[in-house]
Amino acid sequence: MILLKLIRYKNLLLIILTQVLVHYGFLKALNLPVALTSFNFFLLITATVLIAAAGYVINDLNDIDSDIINKPDKSYIPSTISEKSAFNYYLVLNISGVGIGFFLCSRIGLSNFTTLFVLISALLYVYASFIKRVIFIGNLLVSALVASSIFILVVFDLLPLLRINQDELMIPFNILRDYAVFACMLNFLREIVKDIEDARGDYAVGINSLPIVLGLERTVKVAGYIGVVYIFILVGYIYVYLQENIWLSLYLVVAQIIPLGLFCIKARYADKQKHYSYLSGLLKFIMLMGILSIGILTLTLKY
Structure with missing residues (x-):
């Protein structure tokens, strides 16, 4: 159970849910041509999840000192799992994920796509090792990597047939591209909130994050202003592309715009750790509802 918590099994389940909804709940449900067979899709999910799990482990290995301060009850290295064992887990997960990715590419005759798995794995390592300490750049990189769970499926499922x-x-293709972009945007906002939550430990170990540079109150207000920008972007997107899709538009208003509005209001007055934790949890909810909107989109298009 400790190992499952170490690899953030809830986040991994979210990745699986996203890819299953895109492949089966969107593309195949609409009878669109896809390049991946069910077995090859299983290989892609497995490779993606293993590489992501390895990324969580190496991130914890590089955050031992700050995690002891920020979240002592959720810090498993080295209290429960030794650093050596954790690094071995990282190697096994990473090598297995990249290896399965290579096997998938050889099966479908797209050997030039193998570099994607190596690149994602390398970027997760580089992020955990030092880029996460660079203001904004680290947040942008990890947000793009989160969105890659959608992007990589588009690459393997649609690109060969496009x-x-x-x-x-x-x-x-354009719809899934837009989903990936908005997933990146939401995760970027959540990364800023996570930096606010972790500011005490980051300051103690010398990490120069945005809350340490600007201060907690200013940074959380910046997060609120970013949320306002996202609301305007989403309203504009609905107006331009979804006017005729009433049910999806209503869903996005209820499940995305209203919660984002609540986030902006709460961010305006947040000044305690419990407030920051609430904002982080609210963004998790918004991201989950955003993923589920793929199913709503499919239903509105099919019926």
């Missing part, structure tokens, strides 16, 4: 099925697949 040239010969351009008329049929271009709109789904």
